[in-house]
Amino acid sequence: MNTTSTDLAIDAQGLTKRFGDTQALAGIDLSARRGTVLGVLGPNGAGKTTAVRILATLLRPDSGTARIHGFDVQKQATQVRQNIGLTGQYASVDEDLTGMENLILIGQLLNLRTSAARTRANELLSWFDLTAAAGRPAKTYSGGMRRRLDLAASLVGRPSVIFLDEPTTGLDPSKREEMWDVVRSLVDDGSTVLLTTQYLDEAEALADDISVIDHGRVIASGTPDELKRVVGGQTLLVRPTDLDNVPQVTEILARIAGEQPASTRTGVLQVGVKDDAAMHTLVTELALARISVTELSLRLPSLDEVFFALTGKPTGSADITEGDAA
């Protein structure tokens, strides 16, 4: 990538942080181009929250530097804070205040006049479907509502860089999809989003670039597709309409891939290939042989497979310790 530093909304180099005996970050680099989503993917205890807290000026790194839109998080914290919105892993709204009061307070702290803060609060409450609950103390909210309010609170100032620390952990699937839509529309508006997650499908669905971290280190980074390529080639998958054609298709696939295809389900043949040119060859050969197919795809490995290949451990099994003292 030939990006100059000014294209980078987030640019962190060599961040380290130690808590007592725990090396939470062991020197990580993270960067996100303007208007993109950076997915920081890692199991529990990998150092995601620590990294976010450093980028959001809440925590000082032991060493390393981080810049948000060119502003140093340590030396220019105020400018950084003018540009960021943070939604932490745990909701940080004031539970005694109503949803409306919470958002008005944030607006006032962002120098909005009370009337303007109220207008903005109304706008966000309606966007997050909280209008009906606007007058109730936040402690009466469900987990999902609280999280939406927390996200709304981080958007009051229209930040250009938004940190979302595990925004969907603990949400049920439909609420998860809603949160994904929110992230997409934030990016449509031109914001840069750094999103941490333990879910591979979430990173794949939302992120332009993914940094996989484990034990405070980046163990791989790139686009979702690049990452998958690191782990191995693509898989060509064919299902002939007529089962009688299976032997013939097997023969064609073996010729293209140079190895015998596996048949996973009845009639589904798959084989690893080096590049996507194989797809063209296969389509041509099938057409020549007049074989019709019901399924034909070139599949990249799933991120689960990526993680396994990178760490030697399946995701989630790595150190499941609830270590969020922060």
Place this chain on the structure above:
Amino acid sequence: MTTIIEKSGKPTATTPRSTSVAADQVRFPTLHHIFALTKRGLLKTMRTPEALIDVTIQPIIFLLLFTYLFGGAMMGSTADYLQFLLPGIYVQSILFSAVAIGVNLNQDVTKGVTDRFRSLPISRSAPLIGAVTSDVLRYLVLSASLLITGFIMGFRVETSIWAMFGAVALAIGFSLCLCWVSVFVGMLARSPGAVQGILFLAIFPLTFGSNVFVQTDTMPGWLQAFVKVNPATSLADATRGLLSGGPVASPLLYCLLWMAGLLAVFFPLAVRAYRRRV
């Protein structure tokens, strides 16, 4: 697979980038922040029944209970005892109410509200100043509700209205010095419950080992020794002097010395602890 969902005409979070942002902005940001945070403190007090009771009903109940329960036994007449007791209850309430600020600040840290504030471009001390300011307003409410109840029960200010305001000013001044102990503990302790526990451990002996309820000369000698150096005693004496007449200068001086001492020791400690945790 990623499905791109077309957003319908919903208003979005970051657009429209307001064209009139400058016009919506305030002139004195830090004052505006402190105002907003003070208002938050007051809203929280009103939402939390315990916090509101602390400064309204509880002192009134103590006043009613002690006056009519012990008045006759203590001084032969409830009217005389009320005159003695009200300044004492005032002091007791001031001491008890000091717990709240430490508990609230600790709660902000443990519930993550502090993180939210710190991610905003505001002065780091604004939330602390807001907490102190709303505390002062709570003390004004406390003073008003206690004095008004007293007047209804027959309490009389035997000095002057100015001396009465002086007593209120002294009480609030004392709270402003004492609150740093609470802030300090609030920033060190692990949970809001621990803050409360630790502070009451200190406040109980100070309150009851004083002449807040009982005159010093009725006590055994060893207790008198403690009662006489207790700042609650000097605050109660000074308040009595200001409200009911009697010596003011000496207890007031002693009280001011205590206040200066509390401030000198605990203000720096509290600010340092706050800076480390917030």
